[in-house]
Amino acid sequence: MPWSTIKLNDDTVIPNLAFGTWKLGNAQLGQDRVIQAFDAGFTHIDTAQNYGNENEAGDALHRSGISRDKVYITTKYSGRGTISDSIRQSLIKLRVDYVDLYLLHAPEVSKPDIQTAWAEMEKLQAQGLAKSIGVSNYEPSDLDTLLKTAKIVPAVNQILFHPYVYAETLPLLDYCAKKNIVIEAYSPLIPITSKPGGSVDKPVARIAAREHATPAQVLLAWAKAKGTVVITSSRERERLDGYIQAGDLELTKADIDDIDVAGALGSTRF
Numbered sequence: 487m488p489w490s491t492i493k494l495n496d497d498t499v500i501p502n503l504a505f506g507t508w509k510l511g512n513a514q515l516g517q518d519r520v521i522q523a524f525d526a527g528f529t530h531i532d533t534a535q536n537y538g539n540e541n542e543a544g545d546a547l548h549r550s551g552i553s554r555d556k557v558y559i560t561t562k563y564s565g566r567g568t569i570s571d572s573i574r575q576s577l578i579k580l581r582v583d584y585v586d587l588y589l590l591h592a593p594e595v596s597k598p599d600i601q602t603a604w605a606e607m608e609k610l611q612a613q614g615l616a617k618s619i620g621v622s623n624y625e626p627s628d629l630d631t632l633l634k635t636a637k638i639v640p641a642v643n644q645i646l647f648h649p650y651v652y653a654e655t656l657p658l659l660d661y662c663a664k665k666n667i668v669i670e671a672y673s674p675l676i677p678i679t680s681k682p683g684g685s686v687d688k689p690v691a692r693i694a695a696r697e698h699a700t701p702a703q704v705l706l707a708w709a710k711a712k713g714t715v716v717i718t719s720s721r722e723r724e725r726l727d728g729y730i731q732a733g734d735l736e737l738t739k740a741d742i743d744d745i746d747v748a749g750a751l752g753s754t755r756f
């Protein structure tokens with residue numbers, strides 16, 4: 487099945503592939519690279535207050551001429567200023583009236599504290615500034631704290647997600663599944679970007695050879711098969727085309743099990 491959408495607990499839908507804008511390069515290059523991602527077929531961009539390129543993403547959106555309802559925009563509060571001011575500044579930079587998804591970037595930047603920050607997020611959603619609200623880098627204990635006073639359950643938790651951390655993340659995945667919180671997977675390509683030569687390489691290479699695919703495509707297909715929203719990136723058009731095509735790559739249960747086992751063998755926190 488190609489890349490598609492996932493229904494969130496607030497009844498909205500989110501594309502299950504996103505283009506991340508962290509470390510995209512300087513202003514003009516950043517803007518061109520977002521446009522390149524739209525051209526390649528991405529419909530979801532993931533940015534943040536402190537990536538320093540919401541302006542470029544907004545300009546890219548404007549220049550590409552894509553209508554607002556055809557693109558899904560996520561940004562995050564990264565701890566600078568108040569949440570209320572931050573989202574308003576993000577909306578100006580992004581040149582939009584609302585974002586589709588607004589996240590608390592991490593528990594430590596959920597200021598002044600997790601419960602107060604979440605109450606602010608709920609207000610923004612009620613005001614229509616964010617269609618959906620969620621968190622990032624939250625552990626079960628952080629979610630416990632949040633849910634004690636929350637009126638709304640976070641729609642997503644955006645976390646580090648790749649085969650080497652999968653086994654140790656299972657308790658968090660289970661927690662989120664029980665609360666109907668969708669997992670967004672960032673840095674899914676760590677096995678080839680930061681840890682080449684590890685135990686996951688073998689099954690990934692075997693599957694890639696069989697499917698005439700690249701290792702990156704196999705890793706994206708693995709994260710998709712786990713039911714996550716996959717967030718990846720590249721400055722290169724050829725790689726972006728490969729990411730889009732990875733939506734058609736169906737792994738078997740045996741493939742997924744092989745990658746899970748190899749990931750657990752080489753497990754190290756990055």
Ligand SMILES: NC(=O)C1=CN([C@@H]2O[C@H](COP(=O)(O)OP(=O)(O)OC[C@H]3O[C@@H](n4cnc5c(N)ncnc54)[C@H](O)[C@@H]3O)[C@@H](O)[C@H]2O)C=CC1
Binds near residue numbers: 505532644717720725
């Ligand atoms: N919420 C959070 O705290 C975080 C969120 N993110 C989000 O996730 C997005 C994606 O994160 P990444 O770590 O960049 O994702 P990723 O793990 O998909 O890596 C993407 C990088 O892999 C490179 N790559 C692709 N194929 C390769 C190959 N065959 N060999 C070597 N390198 C290859 C690409 O050129 C690109 O630079 C970010 O832009 C951001 O939006 C990322 C980190 C933290």
Ligand SMILES: O=CCc1c[nH]c2ccccc12
Binds near residue numbers: 508536564592595
């Ligand atoms: O999103 C990527 C990593 C990152 C950059 N800034 C922050 C702030 C808080 C948590 C994570 C990050």
